[in-house]
Amino acid sequence: MSRIAVIAGQGRLAPAVVSLLDQPLVYALDGYAPEGIDVQPFRLERLVPFLDDLVDHGVDRVVFAGAIRRPRLDPEAFDPRTAQLVPRILMAMQSGDDAALRIVLDVFEEHGLTIVSVEEIAAPLVPGEGILTGQPSDHDKRDAARGAALLEATGGLDLGQGVVVAQGLCLALETLPGTQAMLDFAGRHAGLRPNLNGAKGVFYKAPKPGQDRRIDLPVIGPDTVTQTAEAGLAGIAWQAGGVILLDQDEAIRRADEAGIFLWARS
Structure with missing residues (x-):
C-alpha cells in the first residue's frame, strides 16, 4: 500500500x-x-x-x-x-x-x-493567476514588476524570497530575519518614498530562481496581510503558482478590511 x-x-x-x-x-x-x-x-x-x-x-x-x-x-x-x-x-x-x-x-x-x-x-494552497481581492493600480503593477526583477537578480545570492518596492525603488529586501522584520523596516521608512502622496508600495513574494520547488516554497497568510497593512503598503503580489497562501478566506477578509489587494501575478 x-x-x-x-x-x-x-x-x-x-x-x-x-x-x-x-x-x-x-x-x-x-x-x-x-x-x-x-x-x-x-x-x-x-x-x-x-x-x-x-x-x-x-x-x-x-x-x-x-x-x-x-x-x-x-x-x-x-x-x-x-x-x-x-x-x-x-x-x-x-x-x-x-x-x-x-x-x-x-x-x-x-x-x-x-x-x-x-x-x-495540496494544490488548493497554491493559487493560480488572478486578483483575489482589491485592485492594484497601474503604479502598483509597475512596482510588482520591479519587485519580480529584483528577486530575479538577487536570487543567485541565496537571500530571501520577498521585497518591498515603492514608486520603483527598493524599500526593503527580505533577508535572514524574515518577512515580518522586512515589513516592519519598510513601514518605519515609508517616508523615503519620493512622493509621499504617491503610490504606497507593494510587497512582492516569489521563489528564488532555480529553487527546488519541492521544498521551501514561499508562504503568506492572514498575518502577512495584517503586517502588510500595518506597513502602509497598497497590497501583496506574488508569483502565481509559486507561493503558498494559508487560510485564504481569512486572508481575503483581512485584506478587504484593510483596503489592500491580493494578487497572484503571472
Missing part, C-alpha cells in the same frame, strides 16, 4: 497540508514540531535508520511542509551509516542552506522515496 509521509516544520503550513491528506504519517525533527498536530519525532543524527523505518511502513512519497531550521547536532548520537553522510552534507553547507537541503533530498531519493511538492498534493 502506497503511503505518504509529511516532514512537518514549524508554522501553520504542516497542519494545513495534513488536513488535505488521507491518513499521512507525520514526522518532525526533534524539538521543531509544529503546534496543532501529532507528530513522531526523529533526529538528523539517525537519518538513515529513520529512512529505513519510512520504507518499512510502506512510505514511497514524502512532502516537506513548514519551516525547518538547522538543528544542533550531537556528534555522539550519530549511527555509523548516517555518520558516513556527514562529509557530504558539510561540503554542501559551504554553498548555503539550499545546497545542503538538496543533498538531504538526494539521500531520501537514494532510499527509493519520492519528494513531492505541496503544490502536487
Whole structure:
C-alpha cells in the first residue's frame, strides 16, 4: 500500500497540508514540531535508520511542509551509516542552506522515496493567476514588476524570497530575519518614498530562481496581510503558482478590511 509521509516544520503550513491528506504519517525533527498536530519525532543524527523505518511502513512519497531550521547536532548520537553522510552534507553547507537541503533530498531519493511538492498534493494552497481581492493600480503593477526583477537578480545570492518596492525603488529586501522584520523596516521608512502622496508600495513574494520547488516554497497568510497593512503598503503580489497562501478566506477578509489587494501575478 502506497503511503505518504509529511516532514512537518514549524508554522501553520504542516497542519494545513495534513488536513488535505488521507491518513499521512507525520514526522518532525526533534524539538521543531509544529503546534496543532501529532507528530513522531526523529533526529538528523539517525537519518538513515529513520529512512529505513519510512520504507518499512510502506512510505514511497514524502512532502516537506513548514519551516525547518538547522538543528544542533550531537556528534555522539550519530549511527555509523548516517555518520558516513556527514562529509557530504558539510561540503554542501559551504554553498548555503539550499545546497545542503538538496543533498538531504538526494539521500531520501537514494532510499527509493519520492519528494513531492505541496503544490502536487495540496494544490488548493497554491493559487493560480488572478486578483483575489482589491485592485492594484497601474503604479502598483509597475512596482510588482520591479519587485519580480529584483528577486530575479538577487536570487543567485541565496537571500530571501520577498521585497518591498515603492514608486520603483527598493524599500526593503527580505533577508535572514524574515518577512515580518522586512515589513516592519519598510513601514518605519515609508517616508523615503519620493512622493509621499504617491503610490504606497507593494510587497512582492516569489521563489528564488532555480529553487527546488519541492521544498521551501514561499508562504503568506492572514498575518502577512495584517503586517502588510500595518506597513502602509497598497497590497501583496506574488508569483502565481509559486507561493503558498494559508487560510485564504481569512486572508481575503483581512485584506478587504484593510483596503489592500491580493494578487497572484503571472
